Amino acid sequence: MSTLSELLRDPIFQLNSVLWLVQPLPSGFEIKPVLREAGFEVYAVAPPLAPPPDVLLALKDSGLAHQDRVLPDVVLHKGQNRRFALVECKARSFGHRSTTASQARTLIVVAGPRVHESLGVQANEVSQGATVFVLPQADATQIEATLTELRDELITARLPCGATMALGLDVQPDALILCAHEPARRFFDLPSGHEPFVQLEEGTDPRPLYLIPYDPDCNQSEDERAFCKRVLFERLHAAVLGAAGRAVPPTTLTLQAETLLNEATWGMYDLWENRESNKHMRRLVRDLLGKLARVANAECGNTLREVQGMGYELQLLDDETQAKVCTVLGRFSCETMDLRREPEASLFD
């Protein structure tokens, strides 16, 4: 299990924390949704955004390293004063010559005065856009300096820029806190610069339920990657067992990796455009289905089998078989899987 400081550096923990900070929750609950209390809600998760074409041309002409489009982890929106925050979660700060800086430049430009065009809304629906990096508080000052440098470069190149700021995550003896320096405190209308948002309990991991369980493209420690893989496997396992339990025999269910992944990730799988990552995800599903097939077939005959190009087929002949298959599949635990091993490519890849 990760230490608290390792946990605060984990982008999946950071993303899920941001999502919980805008959830509707009762007062007195262990998580204080400080951003929701300030009026923010989720506008979009991982939306693909590009600067307007003329701005993109100017960005290209500037010679500054950039990306043509960006996918911020989440966009937050405050309807009352029409503010949009393009939020990106990072393990650590970065320098203005790093590859991450090219992503940051595009984010800063997209969040500029023409952000309404990138978001596809009317100009009067946006009063201010900002690029917000969420990272450990220890790195907040450094990233603010980098962001100022990047912004200065862009302004010098006469490119439109949005505000930039950092939200830091830190630990106090009894709580995780959200730290906001003056620009972020003003933008998010936070009452103070240090807002406790999760109460800590000795010997207890403070992470919330993960709404987004896994992202193959983000950098995580081995421990955190293994934890997220376990959560993904649990959700995939539930999707398989749920399909088996809901079926009406006699029937044959087709279990396809894409369908299961979309169910387990609430449709986020469709957003991942990196083909290698998609292959990696499908291999994870095949790995799990292979294990489930072994235990199911050992006790229930040849009920779960791989069909080339189709995924797996689960055959449920009658109510009795269905009940037995559900018992056997339910008994299997993903905890027994080697969560640190990367799945191997197969002929079907």
Added chain:
Amino acid sequence: MTALGMEHVTSRREMIRFFDGYSAERKEELDERKTKRPLVKSHLLEILDSVSERGPDGLVNIFERRGLGLKRIDDDLYQARSQSGDLVGFLEPLRPRLIALYSNWDASSLGALVRNLVLRSPEIDHVWLSGLTFNVLWEVVTRLSHRNRFARLVFTHDSVYEVDGIPQAAADAEEEASDGEEQDPSDDVHVIAERRAARFQLVDRVRVVSEKLAQLQQTYSPLYAISQLRFPSPIGRGGHDFYDNGKVTNCSESFRDHRSHLLFVLRIYEEMLRRTEEQAWYGVKTSVAVPREFRRIVGAPLVIQFAEPLEPRVFDYWIESTFGRQRNRFRLWGHPIRLGPTKVHVYGLDRHLWHPLFLELTARGCVAIIPDRTCGNTIHRLVTNIQRFIDPGAKAYLGDQPYAAMVRDSSRDIQYVDAE
């Protein structure tokens, strides 16, 4: 009309006349404390959208597959027979997703039949009326009934996980009633058996209960766990006893009035389901403004806060006996991820409906995320079971809104009329 007469019922009108006459006879016997035959009972059941969307054939197929034969005798009215061919009673869809099974079978035979039906069918569930829901329905009773009428409330709290001695005792308790339904074979004559757990009834005038109940609940939390509530009949003496698992016993002289009360409560429940699913369903939804591009997370968690934190030992019994056993009171499946001495995450299933359910369970409470399309009944069953088996004084919220306020809002615009 006798039981033989029930065979010859061919329309809704005849069914109502039959049960009206039958109910009047039983009420007389009840008043003389000499019940010769069982009272009329209704079981309120929820069926999944997918079944109701399949029309009458869908309904018939689902019940037949589980051993209850249905024969249509009128618009939306079916004669129901058991697998052995015995006439059970009549089944009537009262709302698109909610149905009533009327019968004059004795409580234990009918209870077993319905219990088996629900246990074996992911498409069928009880209507779950939690203590929090009953508290709001009690407010409705106080508005509906004359202040001097007698009210009857039963409170049930079985701390099955709070067992002295060896853990096996808790596990054994878990096996007793795997669907959470407490059998009360004597309920036809209203005798409440004493139990080790807090289970007792309160019978007094509406005005007296209404003055004292809130104070008593603050003093003794099991009084929040109302598991049965009587709606006094406005037509005559007696009333309609609603149970937390959707069973309703007609202790009045009128079946017509009984059915009218079922409709009234089902309209409230239907609105509760609608509001629960509208608010609680989690998912990544595509933005209406920019199809296929922007996705946002919508939904609200169910948050349950216990009045007192559970002892670590009790928490462990709860987790072990719920997720270590296929048949468990909460009807949940999952493999808990341990995050501390009294904190687990479960990315599992509602094992009755086989729909996903994500849970954070701690000594201080529970957070439940129900993904899009998971039936709202999951939430009402969870709240009912937590009040009954874990903490009767637990408070529940859908997002930042109190669950009780949602129930109250659901009951606000429902009219009390026999208009179907």
